[in-house]
Amino acid sequence: MVNTNIMDNRYRLFGETTPAEQFRKEWADYLENNNLEGRIILNNAPNRIGKTITTLKSLEKTDAKILYLADRHNHISEVEATLNNPRVVHWWGMRKLCQQKDNPSYNFLIENHVPAGFTCQSCMYKKECPYWMQWHINEDSIVGAPKELLPTKYVSKNDWDYIIFDEIIDKAQRVEPYCKPIKNETMDSHNLTLLKITYDILKDIIGDQTTADEETLSYFKEELKDINSNYLPRLIRQIKYEGHIDNDIKPVLGLMSRFRSTVEWLELCAEHGFKTHFYKPYLYDVLDLQNKYQSNVILLNTSLKNQFYEKMVSNYQYQLPTVEEFPFHFENKNSLLLHYNYKARSCSKIGLDNYGAEIYIMAKNLIRFGNKKGLKTGIITFKNQNHIFTKETDVVSYFGGHQGSNTFDDVDLLIILGTYHINPDGLYQKYFMLTNQLLIDDPARWNNFQHINGARITLSDNTLLNELKLYKLNEEHGQAIFRSGAHVQNGKIVIVFGYVPEDVTNILEYNKFRTEKGAKISISKWLKKTKHHK
Numbered sequence: 001m002v003n004t005n006i007m008d009n010r011y012r013l014f015g016e017t018t019p020a021e022q023f024r025k026e027w028a029d030y031l032e033n034n035n036l037e038g039r040i041i042l043n044n045a046p047n048r049i050g051k052t053i054t055t056l057k058s059l060e061k062t063d064a065k066i067l068y069l070a071d072r073h074n075h076i077s078e079v080e081a082t083l084n085n086p087r088v089v090h091w092w093g094m095r096k097l098c099q100q101k102d103n104p105s106y107n108f109l110i111e112n113h114v115p116a117g118f119t120c121q122s123c124m125y126k127k128e129c130p131y132w133m134q135w136h137i138n139e140d141s142i143v144g145a146p147k148e149l150l151p152t153k154y155v156s157k158n159d160w161d162y163i164i165f166d167e168i169i170d171k172a173q174r175v176e177p178y179c180k181p182i183k184n185e186t187m188d189s190h191n192l193t194l195l196k197i198t199y200d201i202l203k204d205i206i207g208d209q210t211t212a213d214e215e216t217l218s219y220f221k222e223e224l225k226d227i228n229s230n231y232l233p234r235l236i237r238q239i240k241y242e243g244h245i246d247n248d249i250k251p252v253l254g255l256m257s258r259f260r261s262t263v264e265w266l267e268l269c270a271e272h273g274f275k276t277h278f279y280k281p282y283l284y285d286v287l288d289l290q291n292k293y294q295s296n297v298i299l300l301n302t303s304l305k306n307q308f309y310e311k312m313v314s315n316y317q318y319q320l321p322t323v324e325e326f327p328f329h330f331e332n333k334n335s336l337l338l339h340y341n342y343k344a345r346s347c348s349k350i351g352l353d354n355y356g357a358e359i360y361i362m363a364k365n366l367i368r369f370g371n372k373k374g375l376k377t378g379i380i381t382f383k384n385q386n387h388i389f390t391k392e393t394d395v396v397s398y399f400g401g402h403q404g405s406n407t408f409d410d411v412d413l414l415i416i417l418g419t420y421h422i423n424p425d426g427l428y429q430k431y432f433m434l435t436n437q438l439l440i441d442d443p444a445r446w447n448n449f450q451h452i453n454g455a456r457i458t459l460s461d462n463t464l465l466n467e468l469k470l471y472k473l474n475e476e477h478g479q480a481i482f483r484s485g486a487h488v489q490n491g492k493i494v495i496v497f498g499y500v501p502e503d504v505t506n507i508l509e510y511n512k513f514r515t516e517k518g519a520k521i522s523i524s525k526w527l528k529k530t531k532h533h534k
Contacts, residue, residue, distance in 0.1 A: 019049075019487065020048075020050060020487075020488040022330065024049075024050045024054045026328075027051070027054050027326065028057070028058045030326060031055065031059060037294065038290070038295070038296065038321060039296050039297070039324060040299065040320065040321055040322075040323050041296070041297070041323075042301070042306065042324070043298065043299065043300050043301075043326045044303060044304050045302070046478060046479075046487060047403075047478075048482055048487070048488060049487070049488055051166075052079060052300060055298060056079065059142075060085055060142060065140060066143065066162045067143050067158070067160045068143065068164045069145055069163065069168065069282075070147070070166045071146070071147060071166075073146060075166075076090055076145070083142070085142065087140055087141055088141075088143075090134075090145075091134055091144065091146075091149060093131075094131060097130045097134070098119075098120075100125065104245060105245065112250055112253045112254060113254070114257045118233060121236070137158070147168050147171055147282045151173065156288075156289065159293040160295045162297075163286055163290065163295050163296070163298070164298045165283070165286055166300045167300060167302065168282060169283060169312070170312070170430060170433075171281070172280055172281045173279070173280045175264050175277060175278040176276065176277035177202060177265045177266070178261065178262055179206055182199060186248045187252070192235075195223075195252075198223050202262065209274045210274060212266045216266075217267065217270060220263050221263060223259070227256045231256055232257065235253065265277070275436075278432075281433055290320075302475055303478055308471055311467075314434075315434075330507065331508075332488065332489075332490070332507060333508070334530070335487065335489065335490060335491065335493070335494070336492070336494070336522070336523075337481065337494050337508040338512075339453065339505075339511070339512050340359075340496065340498075340513060341455075342515075344451060345359075345456075346456050346499060347359060347419055347455075347497045348421065349418070352385075359417065360385075362519075363415055363495075367392045368392065369520055370413035370523070375412035375493070377392075377393045377412070377415070378396070378397075378408050379395075379417060380398065380414070380416050380480045381398060381399070382398060383398035385398075393415075395408055397483075399418065408483045408484045408485075409485060412493060413495070413523075414484040415495045416480050419455065419457070420472075420476040420498075422472050424443070427469055427472075431464060431465055444465050445461045446459070446460045447460075448460060448461060448466075452500075452502060453500045453502060455500070457469075457470075457473070474501040474503070477496075478503075481501075482504075490530070491530050493523060495519065509526075
């Protein structure tokens with residue numbers, strides 16, 4: 001169980017200071033004026049308020065060694081460009097930096113996920129290769145890296161002062177065996193008779209859905225050493241210097257280069273019972289670093305609640321320090337949120353199959369109404385519905401695809417149409433990540449309902465699964481509603497046909513409507529009040 005300490009640090013609006021400015025000031029003051037050492041801090045401010053840049057700009061004033069972790073390289077590149085600091089180092093993979101990637105042999109190894117340490121052996125460019133040079137950092141470097149590098153030695157060997165974990169709290173590494181079909185003659189032609197025995201044992205374990213005993217586990221661990229010291233280097237030499245490149249060798253390379261993951265999977269099966277795969281949260285790698293180096297960990301997330309974080313770390317092996325939440329409370333009643341509330345319609349995918357034609361006409365007419373008023377309009381809806389609105393509105397995007405986009409920045413009237421559909425299999429994966437219980441074997445029954453702000457939301461008979469669904473709904477819809485910056489800029493209008501998180505209704509000026517006429521009246525009154533009419 002994790003201790004929590006909710007810090008009394010509520011925001012207030014003073015004079016002309018905007019909520020975003022007040023947030024950035026107090027967050028920066030907190031980071032710069034507190035003696036942080038070995039702490040875990042949670043900041044769950046909404047998107048577009050400046051969490052990431054404020055955090056890094058505050059910490060770059062120190063001589064600390066900082067690790068910034070994100071989901072995508074383009075996000076890291078944007079941060080790198082904004083900071084414009086020579087201390088920033090962006091860690092890339094082999095596909096980007098390898099000087100021999102145009103060489104067919106090297107490209108073959110890279111595309112088949114052979115570790116760089118093996119691929120680059122005896123490479124003439126290695127001493128001056130940017131891939132290898134990037135790992136040599138200073139004690140005050142600010143390193144930007146994708147989450148996938150967390151399990152590597154390049155991360156684990158550095159004693160980081162700060163680790164910033166940006167919007168990837170529920171991401172996990174899939175741990176599974178690699179055991180694709182391999183022809184006997186392929187093994188024989190490359191003199192891999194002993195490896196074939198190991199491969200056959202692995203096939204039997206998977207086929208019989210059994211677990212490895214202690215003796216078998218020990219055998220596989222020894223085989224991992226032989227692969228790394230003998231089989232894999234020898235096969236790579238054959239590929240590089242003898243041109244042995246063909247499709248038949250691909251599964252052999254995969255078996256050897258991913259054998260470490262196979263051994264880890266066998267260990268997890270021995271502990272939890274046979275499963276086709278497991279998930280290891282990247283958060284656990286961060287906590288391992290915190291435990292090893294007493295690093296300060298800063299968790300940046302738009303919708304994570306402390307109690308959900310506790311569930312995520314409940315299976316973690318070490319005692320954790322107190323989690324300090326940096327809460328905020330602000331409101332921007334100078335932007336309007338209009339919520340369609342009629343017959344408990346959630347505008348889910350299934351719901352829109354029944355009454356979608358009516359909703360689409362209403363949304364189109366409101367877009368035209370906004371255009372006539374001189375407002376720039378935008379819409380976020382389901383991906384397969386984008387084509388309906390491309391001729392009507394200035395900016396179109398979809399659930400799951402708008403994150404990180406700045407195309408809505410100057411949108412005056414933003415429509416959110418739909419309640420984000422979360423595939424049950426995706427929720428089962430998140431549940432499995434937290435509990436190691438595979439619900440696909442015993443699916444939940446989705447026969448419960450809850451009305452939230454007038455929208456009927458389908459829930460299951462599993463409490464944790466419901467918490468996961470609401471967490472993902474709040475995350476997606478909170479980010480969508482704030483995509484045009486309504487919470488940090490005045491005069492914005494957001495119209496939602498679907499789910500609205502409860503917390504959001506307290507931030508913006510919130511009104512409900514049932515008809516198109518009612519929405520138009522509210523918009524006209526708002527424009528007159530704010531003198532936004534063009």
